[in-house]
Amino acid sequence: MNRSTLPKGWDGFAHDWAADQKVFKGMSxxxxxxxxxxxxxxxxxxxxLISLLTGRASTAVSWPDASVVFGLEVFGVSVPLLLIAIMxxxxxxxxxxxxxxxxxxxxxxxxxxxxxxxxxxxCGAAFVSMQAFxxxxxxxxxxxxxxxxxxxxxxxxAFFFMITGFHGTHVTIGVIFLLIMARKVWRGDxxxxxxxxxxxxxxxxxxxxxMGLYWHFVDLVWVFIFAFFYxx
Amino acid sequence: MPExxxxxxxxxxxxxxxxxxxxxxxxxxxxDQELYHSKSWWTTYVFSQDAKYIGIQYFCAATAIAVxxxxxxxxxxxxxxxxxxxxxxxxxxxxxxxxxxxxxxxFFLTAxxxxxxxxxxxxLMCGARxxxxxxxxxxxxxxxxxxxxxxxxxxxxxxxxxxxxxxxxxxxxITAGTPGNLWGLVLMLVxxxxxxxxxxxxxxxxxxxxxxxxxxxxxxxxMPLSVWGIFVATIIALLAFPALLVGGLMLxxxxxxxxxxxxxxxxxxxxxxxxxxxxxxxxxxFQHLFWFFGHPEVYIVALPAFGIVSDLISVHARRNIFxxxxxxxxxxxxxxxxxxxxxxxxxxxxxxxxxxFFFASTTLMIAIPTGxxxxxxxxxxWRGNIRFTVPMLFALAFFITFLNGGLTGMFMGNVGTDIALxxxxxxxxxxxxxxxxxxxxxxxxxxxxxFPLATGRMLDEGLGKIHFWITFVGAYMIYFPMHYQxxxxxxxxxxxxxxxxxxxxxxxxxxxxxxxxxVALSQLIFFYNIINSARAGKKAKKNPWDANSLEWQTPxxxxxxxxxxRTLPVVYRWPYDFNVPGASKDxxxxxxxxxxxxxxxxxxx
Numbered sequence: 083m084n085r086s087t088l089p090k091g092w093d094g095f096a097h098d099w100a101a102d103q104k105v106f107k108g109m110s111x112x113x114x115x116x117x118x119x120x121x122x123x124x125x126x127x128x129x130x131l132i133s134l135l136t137g138r139a140s141t142a143v144s145w146p147d148a149s150v151v152f153g154l155e156v157f158g159v160s161v162p163l164l165l166i167a168i169m170x171x172x173x174x175x176x177x178x179x180x181x182x183x184x185x186x187x188x189x190x191x192x193x194x195x196x197x198x199x200x201x202x203x204x205c206g207a208a209f210v211s212m213q214a215f216x217x218x219x220x221x222x223x224x225x226x227x228x229x230x231x232x233x234x235x236x237x238x239x240a241f242f243f244m245i246t247g248f249h250g251t252h253v254t255i256g257v258i259f260l261l262i263m264a265r266k267v268w269r270g271d272x273x274x275x276x277x278x279x280x281x282x283x284x285x286x287x288x289x290x291x292x293m294g295l296y297w298h299f300v301d302l303v304w305v306f307i308f309a310f311f312y313x314x
Numbered sequence: 315m316p317e318x319x320x321x322x323x324x325x326x327x328x329x330x331x332x333x334x335x336x337x338x339x340x341x342x343x344x345x346d347q348e349l350y351h352s353k354s355w356w357t358t359y360v361f362s363q364d365a366k367y368i369g370i371q372y373f374c375a376a377t378a379i380a381v382x383x384x385x386x387x388x389x390x391x392x393x394x395x396x397x398x399x400x401x402x403x404x405x406x407x408x409x410x411x412x413x414x415x416x417x418x419x420x421f422f423l424t425a426x427x428x429x430x431x432x433x434x435x436x437x438l439m440c441g442a443r444x445x446x447x448x449x450x451x452x453x454x455x456x457x458x459x460x461x462x463x464x465x466x467x468x469x470x471x472x473x474x475x476x477x478x479x480x481x482x483x484x485x486x487x488i489t490a491g492t493p494g495n496l497w498g499l500v501l502m503l504v505x506x507x508x509x510x511x512x513x514x515x516x517x518x519x520x521x522x523x524x525x526x527x528x529x530x531x532x533x534x535x536x537m538p539l540s541v542w543g544i545f546v547a548t549i550i551a552l553l554a555f556p557a558l559l560v561g562g563l564m565l566x567x568x569x570x571x572x573x574x575x576x577x578x579x580x581x582x583x584x585x586x587x588x589x590x591x592x593x594x595x596x597x598x599x600f601q602h603l604f605w606f607f608g609h610p611e612v613y614i615v616a617l618p619a620f621g622i623v624s625d626l627i628s629v630h631a632r633r634n635i636f637x638x639x640x641x642x643x644x645x646x647x648x649x650x651x652x653x654x655x656x657x658x659x660x661x662x663x664x665x666x667x668x669x670x671f672f673f674a675s676t677t678l679m680i681a682i683p684t685g686x687x688x689x690x691x692x693x694x695x696w697r698g699n700i701r702f703t704v705p706m707l708f709a710l711a712f713f714i715t716f717l718n719g720g721l722t723g724m725f726m727g728n729v730g731t732d733i734a735l736x737x738x739x740x741x742x743x744x745x746x747x748x749x750x751x752x753x754x755x756x757x758x759x760x761x762x763x764x765f766p767l768a769t770g771r772m773l774d775e776g777l778g779k780i781h782f783w784i785t786f787v788g789a790y791m792i793y794f795p796m797h798y799q800x801x802x803x804x805x806x807x808x809x810x811x812x813x814x815x816x817x818x819x820x821x822x823x824x825x826x827x828x829x830x831x832x833v834a835l836s837q838l839i840f841f842y843n844i845i846n847s848a849r850a851g852k853k854a855k856k857n858p859w860d861a862n863s864l865e866w867q868t869p870x871x872x873x874x875x876x877x878x879x880r881t882l883p884v885v886y887r888w889p890y891d892f893n894v895p896g897a898s899k900d901x902x903x904x905x906x907x908x909x910x911x912x913x914x915x916x917x918x919x
Contacts, residue, residue, distance in 0.1 A: 099534060100533060100534070100535065101340070101533060102339070102340060102528060102529075102530055102531050102532050102533045102536075102885070103340070103342070103343050103344075103526075103527075103528050103529070103530060103532070104343055104344075104525070104526045104527075104528070105525045105526065105534070106525065106526065107343070108343075109526070111446040111447070111522050111526050111527065112447075114522050114525060114526050115446070115447065115518045115522045118518055118521050118522065118552065119514070119518055121552070121553070122514060122517075122552040122553065122555075122556060123556075125552075125553050125556035125557070126556040126559060126560060128556075129556055129557050129559075129560035129561075129603060129606075130560055133560060133564065133575070133599055133603065136596060136599050136602070137575060137595070137596055137599060140594070140595075140596040140598075140599070141594040142579055142593050142594040143593070143594060228567065228571050228572075228573045229571060229572045229573050229574070235594055236573075236574060236592075236593065236594065237573075237574065237575065237594060237595065239573075240567065240571075240573035240574065240575055241575075244563070244564070244567060244573075248563075280449060281350075281447075281449040282350055282449075283348065283350075283449075284348075
């Protein structure tokens with residue numbers, strides 16, 4: 083059953099689920115796996131953020147004011163949320179470069195695909211570096227730690243370091259895989275059918291799209307963390 | 315499996331033409347799966363990427379840790395019946411109770427049903443050559459094994475394993491005085507995190523194999539209910555384990571870093587030597603996270619058992635499963651409901667009665683799909699041509715045991731009765747009937763049923779029957795009196811009740827303990843049967859139970875690497891065509907085309 087003969091709307095949906103072999107017609111195993119994995123990961127981040135709301139609601143001391151804690155002093159002027167704004171901008175932009183890399187991947191334009199993958203990795207690395215800067219500033223200069231801070235409820239630091247740390251780990255893993263993908267594309271693995279070192283399986287440019295799914299997810303999660311932590 | 319078995323797996327399945335048989339099956343949508351072919355003994359038998367081998371590895375590892383869980387339970391029973399012997403002191407008793415619970419629920423039953431039976435059965439039953447990502451699947455097992463080692467290692471660290479009960483409730487789990495509140499707890503949490511990571515790698519394989527890698531003609535509504543149960547349980551697990559992961563992570567930080575996610579102001583803790591003061595944490599948050607995982611976990615264990623028992627009953631009663639579609643929808647309904655009932659484990663946590671009203675309502679609603687399943691099993695048996703084989707005996711025992719556990723669930727699900735019965739032996743009896751004995755009986759039935767497929771030999775029927783009767787009757791003698799003890803008010807988690815005012819209860823304790831020892835020892839019969847039959851058992855003929863599902867239709871038995879030889883099977887019917895009027899045999903396998911059984915009136919295909 084290809085797309086052109088598939089009934090429209092709910093009928094088509096029911097048709098796919100009632101058909102043999104595949105539920106998601108035309109979708110590769112890897113891509114389906116990434117979607118299901120992201121669904122599971124969504125539950126992890128949901129649990130983290132819901133825990134944040136619950137924890138914040140039950141503290142004995144008032145919650146610190148995010149715009150004060152995360153302010154940055156530039157040339158003697160205190161600008162609230164400046165660093166976070168830049169970080170968010172960089173990470174969202176990297177979603178754009180990732181999308182372009184996927185497009186050039188499907189066009190088998192190895193050079194431009196590599197460049198945009200590396201650009202995406204660069205943005206990700208910049209994000210993690212800025213996060214490291216922010217953590218250092220909070221820990222060393224402002225005395226914020228997971229077990230206490232001068233601004234208010236100690237759970238603030240605990241949730242902050244846990245959630246941003248968990249997200250930062252996701253970004254770091256993404257950057258590592260972006261670099262691996264960039265190397266594979268540059269070397270032409272997806273054209274020559276070179277086999278994976280661990281899996282001994284061939285791969286193709288679909289891998290870039292699957293990588294992209296993960297990367298967009300990590301960006302999307304950041305938007306929620308940004309809203310829940312910095313704006314609220 | 316031996317290398318170079320002569321098959322070229324890259325040959326694409328030939329497009330099926332309608333003229334050759336009179337039925338239409340759509341052509342293959344994707345090229346045949348390319349498999350990893352092992353080149354050495356190590357990559358064939360140890361670091362195997364074949365789902366069948368990984369399944370058996372999971373089975374052996376989970377069974378090995380279950381033996382530890384069983385030994386711990388015997389020690390606890392001896393302590394309860396004969397406190398004068400002092401086999402355990404309060405600390406080791408609590409550690410035993412914690413390890414027993416955690417091992418049996420997560421590291422034994424979850425790993426066994428999903429990792430063991432899931433790996434072994436899903437590709438064979440769906441008509442796939444292997445799981446979709448064999449390498450990731452292999453990693454899943456090794457991470458699981460690592461998590462087991464970390465768990466067992468907690469017996470070697472200072473303070474021993476954590477002794478807070480398998481629910482690990484803070485602040486008690488962290489505060490001084492609880493055994494293993496530092497290293498033991500850290501290792502327990504690390505082990506859980508590893509388990510979740512390993513499970514996720516396997517779980518993605520199971521889900522995608524079912525969704526995207528079925529053979530031609532295998533629609534979702536033609537899958538055996540075993541696959542349905544394992545598949546839906548895996549989805550529940552992928553959505554429920556995140557809550558455990560997050561809850562465990564926060565508990566880990568509270569233990570190691572001295573954060574106070576869960577620690578309220580009244581508590582001062584000592585984290586690895588230094589006193590830490592905490593304030594403002596929410597102990598209830600952990601309970602919510604834990605039970606948001608914990609209740610679905612019940613169905614992660616129960617749904618595969620439901621699925622497998624449906625197949626056992628259908629095959630050994632020579633009767634199509636009654637209400638197949640209803641069985642599938644009941645599995646899905648139970649799975650969906652399992653996510654909105656978690657707080658019925660927390661009725662005594664002290665929240666507003668309206669909360670309890672909501673959760674009691676949703677909890678009792680689960681009785682509807684479960685009731686559908688019970689009646690459908692009963693109606694499958696009705697006027698069936700029942701063969702009292704060992705798998706059938708275990709399936710029937712499951713039926714009774716689970717019914718019993720389900721009925722006591724009515725008491726536990728209602729707030730009023732639950733508050734009175736909380737933390738008594740009534741609860742112990744209830745959950746051991748539902749997710750202890752019942753699934754384990756299914757495991758035994760499934761082992762007797764699929765052992766020929768794994769080894770090519772039959773298990774000894776006589777030993778199997780002895781094992782069955784001791785285990786089933788023994789389990790009843792162990793847990794049925796606990797209901798009475800619970801109603802008498804005997805509290806659970808007490809390490810000694812020697813001078814109890816309930817004389818009848820302490821007499822029962824001795825009785826239960828003696829039966830426990832007998833049942834535990836009788837498992838040796840089972841292990842002997844497995845080892846002896848694998849070596850020198852009666853050779854099994856192909857498809858020894860005359861079953862319809864695909865796993866018995868492989869060209870060789872036991873199936874070789876790639877399962878299906880040259881061409882993948884094509885499926886024409888559901889797996890429950892037993893005693894079809896007009897057919898020459900009393901069963902029609904799924905891959906028999908309508909033209910081969912002309913004149914047979916299949917009820918549903």
